[in-house]
Amino acid sequence: MRALMTSLVTILFTFNMSAAVANEEAIEAMNDYMAFQEYESGIMVPQQIDQVVFEASTFIDTRDAEQFAEATIPGAINIEWRQVLDRIDEIPETGKVILFCNTGSLSAQATFALRVAGRENVVVLQSGFIGWQQNAAYKP
Secondary structure (H helix, E strand, O other): OHHHHHHHHHHHHHHHHHHHHHHHHHHHHHHHHHHOOOOOOOEEOHHHOOHHHHHHEEEEEOOOHHHHHHOOOOOOEEOOHHHOOOOHHHOOOOOEEEEEOOOOHHHHHHHHHHHHOOOOOEEEEOOHHHHHHHHOOOOO
């Protein structure tokens, strides 16, 4: 019984240390990212989406499947904001990738996660789908 308890304590200690190291690495990665970003990096406003930008970009709708089915930016791919890291292989590594939700708040979190993960080509659509509907320079 004592050997089992010792093994259990060792496993728990190792797990806790691994989690602490992982947390420190994540915090360090976020700090490194934030220290070197320009004020407007990672952001795009609807007025910047003219026909040239629209046709050269990949749009990722980070809302749920029901909202996506109801209406979206033409040609957008649906990857819910919580799934972007799990589905990172579906997100192009080159070219402009614009993430959006209804207002930009959830897609901003997804964009931040992807940028910390090294995807410098992703931006959040500030004001989201609602802003695109109201103010985009180009809507096909």
